[in-house]
Amino acid sequence: MVDKKKIKTEKGDSKRVPTGIEGFDELCGGGLLRNRSYLLSGAAGCGKTIFGLQYLYNGITKYGENGIYIATEERPDQVRENVLKFGWDFEALEDEGKLAIIDAC
Incomplete structure (x- = not known):
C-alpha cells in the first residue's frame, strides 16, 4: 500500500492532476503530478x-x-x-x- 505521507514533491509541484480512474488516483496520492511527463509501458493488451x-x-x-x-x-x-x-x-x-x-x- 502507498503511504501518502511519504510522497514527496518539489516546491510548486505539489498539485496533482486527477485521472478520474477509480482506484488509481488514490494509489497516487490524488492523481499524477502536474507538469510532469509519464511513460506507460507494458506488454500488448495490458x-x-x-x-x-x-x-x-x-x-x-x-x-x-x-x-x-x-x-x-x-x-x-x-x-x-x-x-x-x-x-x-x-x-x-x-x-x-x-x-x-x-x-x-
Missing part, C-alpha cells in the same frame, strides 16, 4: 491505450479540459468505435470542439 483514453475522456467530461489524441497504430475511426464500448462518445466531443484526434498512422 491496457496502456485504454488508460490513456480514459484519462483523456475524464479530463474532458469531468474536469473541463480539452484534449488531443494522436493515433499512431489505429485509425481515428477505429479509436472512436473502440471507445464506444465504454460509453465514451469521442465523436460528440470532437463535434463540440473539446477533442481533436490526429491521424498519424
Whole structure:
C-alpha cells in the first residue's frame, strides 16, 4: 500500500492532476503530478491505450479540459468505435470542439 505521507514533491509541484480512474488516483496520492511527463509501458493488451483514453475522456467530461489524441497504430475511426464500448462518445466531443484526434498512422 502507498503511504501518502511519504510522497514527496518539489516546491510548486505539489498539485496533482486527477485521472478520474477509480482506484488509481488514490494509489497516487490524488492523481499524477502536474507538469510532469509519464511513460506507460507494458506488454500488448495490458491496457496502456485504454488508460490513456480514459484519462483523456475524464479530463474532458469531468474536469473541463480539452484534449488531443494522436493515433499512431489505429485509425481515428477505429479509436472512436473502440471507445464506444465504454460509453465514451469521442465523436460528440470532437463535434463540440473539446477533442481533436490526429491521424498519424
